[in-house]
Amino acid sequence: MKHSIVQNLIAGGASTILHVLLVLLLIFSFEMPTEIRQFGQPEVEIVQATVIDEDLVLEEMARLQEAEDKQRAAEEERQQKLDEQLEKSQQELARQEQELLDMQERAKLEAEKRKQEAEQEQQRLKQEAEKEQQRLKELEQQRIEQEEARKQAELERQKAEAAKQQAEAERKAAEQAKQKAEAEREAAEKAREAAEAKRKAEEEAQRKAQEEAKRKAEEEAKRKAEEEAKRKEAEAKRKAEEEAKRKAAEEEAKRKAEAKRLAEAKARAEAEASLQRQLDAEAKQRTQKRIAGILDTYGLQIQQRITRYWTKPANAQTGLLVTLEVKLIPGGDIRSVRVIKSSGSEIFDRSAENAVYKAAPMPMPSDPDAAQKIISEGIEIYFKPE
């Protein structure tokens, strides 16, 4: 049962919402007739809802009335508040208006003041410019004056310098005289010192001589020792060099022997190759001779055969000559017949070509070299009437 209550409650809630929606819908329906179609779909649902909860509607209506009354009271209250607020705003608005008027007045005054100030500023700038002009003039005057003064000072400084140089020259002459006297004094002193030095030098020389003798003896001993060492070293070196030389000589000999051997081998090889070449050449020559011999015979064979098949034009003039190039295929058949040089007579040329064609297949030499040569190089055939 609880469930049904909850269900009723839910249903009632849903129904209320639906009714609110319905009312809103009705309001909107009248106010916005053009938008009916937009709600066409929910309308169907609403009808269904109405069908389901018909009893609840009256109840719901009373409740709605009550809510409505409450709402109206609240509204009246809210309206009153709004009126108060409106009054307040109007007062505020008046105040703001007054303020605006004040501000406008102030702005006017301010503008006037700024104008005066600008005029003053203009005046001030003018004065300043004039002042600057004056100042620049003054500065120029000052600069000219300063230049004059500087030139004057320079002149005076040069004069002072000349006087100073005079004084210096005088000071130097005095100095030179003083130096001369000093030099004489120093010379005397030096003579004395020289004598002293000479004595001391002699003593020193004696001492040094003794020392030298001793040093020399020592040096001699040292030298001798060194020489001995050197000699020994040279000896060792010489020996080493000799050894190296000997070894080099041996190597050279060995190398030479090898080279000789190689040269001999090469010469032998060359000789053999040469012999081979000669043999080859001879063989080739023999082959050529053999082929030439075969070709001579073959040429006669061909000549006889073609002559037999040549139906010479009866009116062929003496002096006609046609040259044909004939290529054969291995069986002796014709690969091609070409007029290399025409006789000038189409009929004579044709008779010659026909003779070759009719003579085919040509005999071929049994020697493969000769046959190969004929196939690769072709045959040149000359036809003459007489």
Place this chain on the structure above:
Amino acid sequence: MAMRLIRSLALVAVFFMPFQAFAVLKVEITGGSDSALPIAIVPFGAEGQKAPEDISSIIRNDLESSGRFAPLDNQDLVSRPTEQSQVNFADWRLLRSEGLVIGKISSQDGENYQVQFQLFDVYRGQQLAGKRYQVPASGLRALGHQIADVIYETLTGEKGIFSTRLAFVTQITAGDGKKRFALQISDADGANPRTVLQSTQPIMSPSWAPDGDQLSYVSFENGKTEVFVQQLLSGQRKSVASFEGINSAPAWSPDGRKLALTLSRNGNPEIYVLELANGDLIRVTNNAQAIDTEAVWSRDGNDIYFTSDRGGRPQIYKVSANGGRAERISFEGNYNASPDLSPDGSKLAMVHGTNGGFYIAVQDLKTGSMQVLTESGRAESPSFAPNGQMILYATEQKGSGVLAAVSVDGRIHQRLSESGTVVREPAWSPLKK
């Protein structure tokens, strides 16, 4: 250094040697065979009405008769194509035939015939000549000769003479023992003879006018010699020389306006020139002791060759057509007569008598050398073919006169008629214009 040079030279020598030894094989062919050119002439294909003439046979006979062609026997033909698409050249090469002739003949009504032929170069597989004709049945034989001319000219480079005609004299002995004579004309192959004049009296020396439309000849019909000119198509004829004594040996000038004649009207045979238009006569020779006869015009019409025995025996002389001093032309032997000049004017054919025989000989007018062309000793009346390649002449066989021909080089001999009827004095027509 020297060694190295020698060595490199040796190397060069070795290097070049092969080229010397390995030159391309060169073969020179001279002479060749004088035999006839092998040619295949396939019987023409026939459609529709049967033709009264076998054109391919006419062509075959013409070419064969020239001695320059050797047509394959029909039974040796590997195939019988009638048009190009049916030709397999390899087959014909096997037969070693250089030329191939095929053709077709067709007729709807048996009156008019369409004929076509093609001549092929067998080894190159190319057409060398081909033509299509439309002829009446009566023109088929002539057309065959015409096609043979085309083939002949294509393959030899010379004019064909198969469409030309021969004139000759025939003689038969009738049942009553009397002789009948006829002047006849035939095709160049001797076939299709037709009589243009018949007589109980001898007829002599037919001579063709250069236009090929007229013949001049000597007729004894009035009991003595008389020279006539006859129009061949109409049969109309006219006696142009009927003087006292001999009227004979007519020869047309190259322009066809004059006739050289032998007349003995003044007691001795002399050469005269007759102006055909007005009958004016000019005497050319004047030698009372000698026979002057058998005039032949030079090609330019300025001179006349003739036979004269003014030297004691007949020889050939030359004299200006206007008369004057004659120049002896032939010198070989003691009998030379019946001159005929080659179409190119370079050779003189004549009857050459020696050792009791008479032979056809030809003399080169430039070199003066003479060549005897025939073997039988009974030859006479030589007449050049219009292409200058053959000389037609009369000879005897089994006691009867026959016609024969020999090529100017003496290599080709042919017989144009069989014995039975006496046939003599042939004259070969000019080429048709």
Place this chain on the structure above:
Amino acid sequence: MNRYKFSALLVALFLLNACSGNATKDGTDDVLVEERNGASTSGVSGDGVNGSDLGAEASVIVGEDGYTGSELNDPSNPLSNRVIYFDYDSASVRPQDQSIVEAHAAYLGKNPNLTVRLEGHTDERGSREYNLALGERRALSIRQLLMLQGASAQQFRVTSFGEERPAVDGSDESAWSQNRRVEIIYIGR
């Protein structure tokens, strides 16, 4: 080498015989010209063949027969011998024939109203035209002899037939010797 059957020729000759029988009469010189219409032939397209190529030449028939004899036909009379023979290529009367010529000369001299035709002939050898002239030369040679021995120039007609009318057919010396001749033919009073 190449042999032609002349059957067509024979046919033509056969026709010729048939025609000539009607066309010629003894003693007349009738000439019959037989025309065939050459215009009936038409050409070959392209390369023309004219009428003469088609064998349309017209045929002409002419003829003459011999002559009448004279009363001088007594075989014992030398005048019955009226043929004089010659050597080859010669126009000279042989000695053995001189008496015959003399007899005819005397006869003609006694009968000036008689005329004779002298027909010269040769054998078949050599040029026909030359032989025609040679025949005339022989006839003239006889005429000269006859005139030298009494006859007068007006009594002669001289004709040569050359080799065209041999007395004997044949190609041997026997025939030739009989053909090299001059016939003396008395043609009227």
